[in-house]
Amino acid sequence: MGSGNREKFDNPVVEWVDSRLPVFTLMQKEYGVFPTPKNFNYFWNFGAIAMVMLVTMIVTGIALAMHYVPHAAMAFDSVERIMRDVNHGWLLRYLHANGASFFFIAVYIHIFRGMYYGSYKNPRELLWILGVVIFLLMMATAFMGYVLPWGQMSFWGATVITNLFSAIPLVGDSIVTLLWGGFSVDNPTLNRFFALHYLLPFVIFAVVFLHVWALHVTGSNNPLGIEPKGKQDTLPFHPYYTIKDTFGLLVFLLLYVGYAFFAPNDLGHPDNYIPADPLVTPAHIVPEWYFLPFYAILRAITFDIAIPFTDIVLISAKLGGVLAMFGSIALLFALPFLDKHPVRSAVFRPWFKIAFLALAVVTFILGVCGGKPAEGLWVPLAQICTLYYYAFFLVIIPFLNKKEPVAKLPPSIHEAVLSKNKQG
Amino acid sequence: MKYSIFIFLMILTIGFASGSAVAAESSHKIPHQHWSFDGVFGTYDRGALQRGFQVYTQVCAACHSMKHLSYRNLSALGYSEAEVKAIAAQNTVTDGPDDEGEMFERPMKPSDKFKNPYENDKQARYANNGALPPDLSLITKARHGGADYIYALLTGYAEAPEGETLGAGQHWNKYMPGNKIAMAAPLSDDMVGYEDGTPATLDQYARDVSHFLTWAAEPEMEVRKRTGIKVFIFLLIFAGIMYATKRKIWAGVKKS
Ligand code: HEM
Numbered sequence: 001m002g003s004g005n006r007e008k009f010d011n012p013v014v015e016w017v018d019s020r021l022p023v024f025t026l027m028q029k030e031y032g033v034f035p036t037p038k039n040f041n042y043f044w045n046f047g048a049i050a051m052v053m054l055v056t057m058i059v060t061g062i063a064l065a066m067h068y069v070p071h072a073a074m075a076f077d078s079v080e081r082i083m084r085d086v087n088h089g090w091l092l093r094y095l096h097a098n099g100a101s102f103f104f105i106a107v108y109i110h111i112f113r114g115m116y117y118g119s120y121k122n123p124r125e126l127l128w129i130l131g132v133v134i135f136l137l138m139m140a141t142a143f144m145g146y147v148l149p150w151g152q153m154s155f156w157g158a159t160v161i162t163n164l165f166s167a168i169p170l171v172g173d174s175i176v177t178l179l180w181g182g183f184s185v186d187n188p189t190l191n192r193f194f195a196l197h198y199l200l201p202f203v204i205f206a207v208v209f210l211h212v213w214a215l216h217v218t219g220s221n222n223p224l225g226i227e228p229k230g231k232q233d234t235l236p237f238h239p240y241y242t243i244k245d246t247f248g249l250l251v252f253l254l255l256y257v258g259y260a261f262f263a264p265n266d267l268g269h270p271d272n273y274i275p276a277d278p279l280v281t282p283a284h285i286v287p288e289w290y291f292l293p294f295y296a297i298l299r300a301i302t303f304d305i306a307i308p309f310t311d312i313v314l315i316s317a318k319l320g321g322v323l324a325m326f327g328s329i330a331l332l333f334a335l336p337f338l339d340k341h342p343v344r345s346a347v348f349r350p351w352f353k354i355a356f357l358a359l360a361v362v363t364f365i366l367g368v369c370g371g372k373p374a375e376g377l378w379v380p381l382a383q384i385c386t387l388y389y390y391a392f393f394l395v396i397i398p399f400l401n402k403k404e405p406v407a408k409l410p411p412s413i414h415e416a417v418l419s420k421n422k423q424g
Numbered sequence: 425m426k427y428s429i430f431i432f433l434m435i436l437t438i439g440f441a442s443g444s445a446v447a448a449e450s451s452h453k454i455p456h457q458h459w460s461f462d463g464v465f466g467t468y469d470r471g472a473l474q475r476g477f478q479v480y481t482q483v484c485a486a487c488h489s490m491k492h493l494s495y496r497n498l499s500a501l502g503y504s505e506a507e508v509k510a511i512a513a514q515n516t517v518t519d520g521p522d523d524e525g526e527m528f529e530r531p532m533k534p535s536d537k538f539k540n541p542y543e544n545d546k547q548a549r550y551a552n553n554g555a556l557p558p559d560l561s562l563i564t565k566a567r568h569g570g571a572d573y574i575y576a577l578l579t580g581y582a583e584a585p586e587g588e589t590l591g592a593g594q595h596w597n598k599y600m601p602g603n604k605i606a607m608a609a610p611l612s613d614d615m616v617g618y619e620d621g622t623p624a625t626l627d628q629y630a631r632d633v634s635h636f637l638t639w640a641a642e643p644e645m646e647v648r649k650r651t652g653i654k655v656f657i658f659l660l661i662f663a664g665i666m667y668a669t670k671r672k673i674w675a676g677v678k679k680s
Contacts, residue, residue: 038677080492080562083644090644091651235677243670250663257659261652262464265565273566273641274558283601 030216035234036241037222039413043113044220044241045248046106052249053103054208058201060096061145068148070194072187075150076275094264100142101267102256104290107135115335115356118344119221125336127214132332134207139291141200144193146288151272156285158185158193164298167319184278224416225345226409233413284373292370293363297389298325299374300382324386331393338393340401348407352400359392452598454569454576457631461571461638464653467646468639470502475618476636477501479629482616484560487552487607489540492561493640496534500643508534515539553593555606564634564641571634573599578630581609 006025009015018024067086069078082089111131114120120128143161147154162179166172181188219228228234235241259267267289271282287295301320304313315323331338346353362385369382410416460469477498480490495512499505513531517539520527532539542548549556564570576599584596590604597605611629618624622632639645 077492084492084497090648094648239673240677243666243673247663247666247670250659250666254656254659254663257652257655261648261655264648270566270568273562 030237031242032236032238034216034237035219035228035231036237037220037228037233037413038235038240039222039224039417040220040241040244041223042248043109043117043223045245045252046110046113048245049249049252050103050106050110051208053099053106054201054204056099057096057103058205060092060099061198061201063092064096065198068194070148070191072150072190072276075148075190079149091260094260098256098260098264098267100145101259101288101290102252103138104142106252107138108290111135111332112360114221116346116353117221117223118225118339118346118349120336121339121344122336123218124214124221127211127218128336129333130207130211130214132329134204134211135332136329137200137204137207141197141204142288142290144197144200146272147190147193148197149272150190150276152274152276152280152282153269153272153285155185155276155278156282157287158189160285161287162189164318164322164325167316167322169319221344222413223345223347224410224413225343225348226413226416229412229414286371289367289371292368293366294325294328294370296366296370296382297328297386298322299370300324300379300386302374302379302383324390328386328389331390335393335397338397341404342406343404343409348409349400349404351404355392355396355400359389362388362392452576452580454572454599457572457575457634459571459635459638461635461645464649466649469635471620471622472632472635473501473639474503475620475622475628476632476634476639478618479611479616479633480560480636483610483629484633485539486541487548487557488560489542489557490538490561490640491540491559493538494535495532495538497643500639505534512536553606555593557607560637560640562641564638566641571638574634574637575630577605578609578611578633579627 006018006022009018009024014024064082067078067082067089069075079093082093084090086092114128114131143157147158162176162185165175165179168175177183179189179192180186181192222228269286269288286292298321301317301324303320304317305315305320306313341349341352343349346356366382366385366389369378369385372378374382410419460466460472480488495508498508498511503511512534515532516529517532517536518527519530522528542551545556558566564574567573569576577597580598580600582596582598584590588596588603590596593606594604595606595608597603611626611633613626614624615626616624616629618628622628642648
């Protein structure tokens with residue numbers, strides 16, 4: 001970020017600032033001429049889209065926080081007051097509630113893209129890991145945000161999820177008491193969740209900064225998964241990708257506002273319009289849709305793990321579920337070190353491609369299982385899918401490391417694009 | 425590009441499908457009704473809203489509160505300021521303390537919330553065999569099926585089938601989850617006198633009160649949809665222009 005060999009700007013005001021603090025030079029370098037592979041497809045839009053969603057969440061969230069009352073006796077009514085009496089309060093709230101869903105949609109596609117094209121591999125391991133940190137922080141933020149309106153699902157979702165920590169041996173119960181600030185989910189819980197829900201998005205913002213910094217050190221991956229070799233392989237970020245990102249963003253926003261204005265409650269659960277009642281348990285407690293695959297993994301472990309031929313339980317079903325759920329995310333952290341295959345992109349890895357697309361389908365099925373009551377065929381189905389999820393990372397990937405043939409890659413992005421154009 | 429957008433749409437549907445994955449669990453599927461507020465261009469029918477409000481006041485208000493609504497909100501149903509004042513003044517509320525420190529009764533004002541039929545939940549339960557009549561201000565948002573469900577519930581009372589036993593104060597309803605409900609069928613033909621010549625039938629009452637309750641839960645709906653259409657069109661045109669610009673900027677790239 002030093003001013004190194006800085007080029008002069010014509011505009012005297014810009015030049016005055018830039019010679020003292022080279023922000024314009026920085027922007028010019030990182031977002032103006034930044035060399036970007038010329039062969040991105042539309043999957044490469046979702047990073048920018050996620051960034052816009054994060055800002056949207058912070059802006060609408062701060063406006064909501066000006067009217068919201070974080071007290072167990074008043075939170076529900078204060079949200080209703082926002083909906084009815086605050087000018088455009090309904091708009092703020094629906095943009096925020098649906099914004100969370102669309103933020104996750106963008107990030108899920110972004111993660112899918114990264115895995116499909118091998119963007120997590122050397123030299124982008126840390127970039128990937130920072131991404132998974134953002135994902136974890138988002139889950140914590142969204143979970144605590146969902147508690148704030150203090151409806152039935154808020155309350156019971158919070159109860160179920162915080163209770164999970166009691167499965168941790170020895171310290172579990174103390175952790176739960178700490179989370180609750182008492183002996184059940186109550187006003188202190190709501191207060192600390194509100195404080196953290198306000199804080200975490202800014203932590204996310206900081207990690208996004210590191211994520212983008214790391215990106216600008218290694219440069220972007222691309223659908224071919226080969227590094228750009230020179231100028232003929234890249235384009236300056238502006239105007240080529242500024243315009244493409246803008247167009248992609250607008251298409252995404254069309255879907256987002258479609259939900260926010262015309263079906264604002266379709267992604268939510270009706271029970272959250274019933275005020276929280278500690279005495280009435282809802283028939284099915286389900287988290288928001290974006291947590292369902294993980295919720296299914298949690299509930300898939302229905303058996304204790306004991307020392308064979310004894311009654312000594314090593315891992316109770318509850319602890320097993322918690323470990324399986326957190327493990328499923330831990331595997332994402334480990335992915336760059338598990339996958340040692342030299343080829344990045346699934347385009348040139350037919351075996352990996354099949355296994356990975358199967359993982360995507362399996363994750364979807366897990367999501368469906370997570371939304372159903374844990375009974376009947378849903379349980380074994382979730383178990384089989386969980387097994388595949390783990391096997392993908394721990395069996396299939398190591399197997400492919402050794403066995404999947406290393407395909408011959410195109411000599412450069414430029415030549416690959418040219419030959420594709422000749423065919424098409 | 426077509427391919428990516430296709431995948432994107434698929435993933436969106438996935439979110440949608442898994443979001444609404446939980447099914448209702450009464451013995452009958454809730455039939456869909458036609459409502460004037462359906463769809464992107466839907467609006468409320470002022471006549472139906474006023475009739476629905478009449479049904480609420482004359483029947484449901486005996487047991488159900490609507491605590492998120494104020495009388496002033498009724499101007500959205502087409503009532504004049506004077507009419508709203510008169511409606512509010514039909515009830516009284518304890519206010520105070522006055523300058524002498526005494527509480528006093530006064531007629532309600534448009535700024536007051538709808539009158540709650542009971543002093544508190546305990547009293548409400550005591551008066552209803554132990555069951556609590558839920559507040560109706562958000563009921564269409566708080567149940568799967570929304571207005572369709574409320575209409576189905578109100579018209580769905582029947583004899584309990586062979587072999588099913590009802591507890592004291594319970595009634596059989598085809599659409600209530602679990603089929604047993606502590607509310608006796610609240611509506612029957614000719615119960616409320618409509619002034620606009622609309623048939624005074626159970627079916628019509630149920631339809632009107634469901635319409636009214638939808639408005640009560642989503643009073644912003646008409647503004648929301650109108651704004652939504654403008655925002656959508658703006659983004660659509662903007663996206664079109666950006667697409668054309670993108671095509672132009674990228675025109676030379678692929679072939680070089
Ligand atoms: C990472 C970004 C964020 C995510 C994913 C997120 C997520 C959520 C979610 C899922 C809800 C529940 C919505 C509902 O069903 O009503 C919520 C509510 C809320 N959020 Fe956020 N949020 C974010 C950022 C923020 C920020 C920066 C603030 C500012 C203080 C904020 C303030 C609020 C408030 C006051 C509520 C309660 C009002 C309501 O329920 O609509 N949020 N958030």
